[in-house]
Amino acid sequence: MSITYISAEKFWGRDKPAPPGVHISTNINIINVEQRGEELTVPFIVTIGYTPAVAQISLKGQAIVSGEKDELERLHDDYKKQRAPPTQLLQTITNVSLIEATILSRTLSIPPPIPLPGLPPPQQKPDKERPSYVG
DSSP: OEEEEEEEEEOSOSSSOOOSSOEEEEEEEEOOOEEETTEEEEEEEEEEEEESSSEEEEEEEEEEEEOOHHHHHHHHHHHHTTOOOOHHHHHHHHHHHHHHHHHHHHHHTOOOSSOOOOOOOOOOOOSSOOOOOOO
8 A cells, every 4th residue: 555645735724623422424535456467556535524614634545456366356346346445445445545545634723534533422320210110
């Protein structure tokens, strides 16, 4: 995997507090699947958008896929037939892109494009046990 282009822009004013309920969407586009010797080159574009319009991050790059000849041919044929790419390829592109975008989000002081882990809400215990009327 390599990232060849990065663009990040913050639209929200520095003096304004971040709006509540920011929604972040990630879009991955595979541009092509090219055979190069015993490998496939898979150029891609990842766009991360914020709603309301807080910021936008765009990344371009390429993944180099190697493996069994039959697997590579199947991946190439699936792309030509407009079938979904393998989950492992999409997951790798997503992971690398989100790591880079998270670093950029810190630089721009915007919410990171990945959900932060949260603590589950505490379960409330009833004050008193309710009487049962079932006999």
